Amino acid sequence: xxxxxxxxxxxxxxxxxxxxxxxxxxxxxxxxxxxxxxxxxxxxxxxxxxxxxxxxxxxxxxxxxxxxxxxxxxxxxxxxxxxxxxxxxxxxxxxxxxxxxxxxxxxxxxxxxxxxxxxxxxxxxxxxxxxxxxxxxx
Amino acid sequence: xxxxxxxxxxxxxxxxxxxxxxxxxxxxxxxxxxxxxxxxxxxxxxxxxxxxxxxxxxxxxxxxxxxxxxxxxxxxxxxxxxxxxxxxxxxxxxxxxxxxxxxxxxxxxxxxxxxxxxxxxxxxxxxxxxxxxxxxxxxxxxxxxxxxxxxxxxxxxxxxxxxxxxxxxxxx
Numbered sequence: 001x002x003x004x005x006x007x008x009x010x011x012x013x014x015x016x017x018x019x020x021x022x023x024x025x026x027x028x029x030x031x032x033x034x035x036x037x038x039x040x041x042x043x044x045x046x047x048x049x050x051x052x053x054x055x056x057x058x059x060x061x062x063x064x065x066x067x068x069x070x071x072x073x074x075x076x077x078x079x080x081x082x083x084x085x086x087x088x089x090x091x092x093x094x095x096x097x098x099x100x101x102x103x104x105x106x107x108x109x110x111x112x113x114x115x116x117x118x119x120x121x122x123x124x125x126x127x128x129x130x131x132x133x134x135x136x137x138x
Numbered sequence: 139x140x141x142x143x144x145x146x147x148x149x150x151x152x153x154x155x156x157x158x159x160x161x162x163x164x165x166x167x168x169x170x171x172x173x174x175x176x177x178x179x180x181x182x183x184x185x186x187x188x189x190x191x192x193x194x195x196x197x198x199x200x201x202x203x204x205x206x207x208x209x210x211x212x213x214x215x216x217x218x219x220x221x222x223x224x225x226x227x228x229x230x231x232x233x234x235x236x237x238x239x240x241x242x243x244x245x246x247x248x249x250x251x252x253x254x255x256x257x258x259x260x261x262x263x264x265x266x267x268x269x270x271x272x273x274x275x276x277x278x279x280x281x282x283x284x285x286x287x288x289x290x291x292x293x294x295x296x297x298x299x300x301x302x303x304x305x306x307x308x309x310x
Contacts, residue, residue: 046250053254063261066254073251074163 001075003040010045013068014052017061025055042076049073154181154272157262158239160255166247168227169193173238177201180237188242200231200240208233232256 007026014022027037029051033044040048049069056062154172158181161170169186171179177198186193204220218233228247231240239259241252 043248046248046254050250050254063258067258067261070160070251070254070258080165 003042003045003076006045006072006076007037007040009072010049010052010069013065013072017056017058017065022052026052045076046073154263155184157259158183160259161241161252164247164251164255166244167241167252168244169242171197171240173197173201173240175201175205175236175238193242196229196242197238197240200229201238204231204233204238232260234260 011023011026014026018025026048029048030037030040032051033041033048035041035044035048049066053062053066053069056065158170158172161167162183167183169183169188171182171193173179177200179194179197182193200220204218207218207220217235220229220231220233222229222231223245226245228243228245228249229240230243230249230252231238239256241256243252
């Protein structure tokens, strides 16, 4: 199924729950995402559908639309999600050492704490430099 | 399909497992689990690549975080959603009052697809009378943190936030 066909089917579903304003809403939402109805992105289609569903007042109808839209969206060829894998070590494992299992969850580096660390180390350096200046060499 | 029934699905949770099945079809969702207030996994993706102990730790920690945050003022809404971004992984948890649904996804997962799928699942679960009874049996009872825990030294910063004492503790 092509992207245009998917979009047409979603428009039909939205019209069923929202009435004749549905094409206009879909067009407006597409424009918000920087797309036009002739130039849609498969990647952004779910977001577009979700945004359009927020315009539906009735909760029951909203879920009904989302359910129908999900069925349609699943017919689009899904691109594999590429997540950065942890770097693999090239060296052979040393059998004498105990193997430590790597955690699946790795915290992302916090830029703020890094900045703070840099600031603290810079201050320390400054202090040590200043300290060196006050003590006269004998 | 081989299903480890002892851990993946406990007695009475098969309906729950079926209702959660649409999450399997979302590209990038590595694991999902339905967890009670205490952080015990009630149902989990059958062929999950994630180790059981990792999932159990996620579930318990997340339930604890949810409970601590629920002590803060202004947390009275029907549904709370937490998302934690790690390197390569996103953990999303929906607090539905009596229980949590958690999804462990790859970084770059289409969040709109996940959100809409969960929205539909929530609606389906709400319709199921058998499921509501099942959840009522599992969501009641003790909380993860006792009143004694909450009043203890370890959680005093939470109490400070609630009472407005301790200006150094601010939510960002």
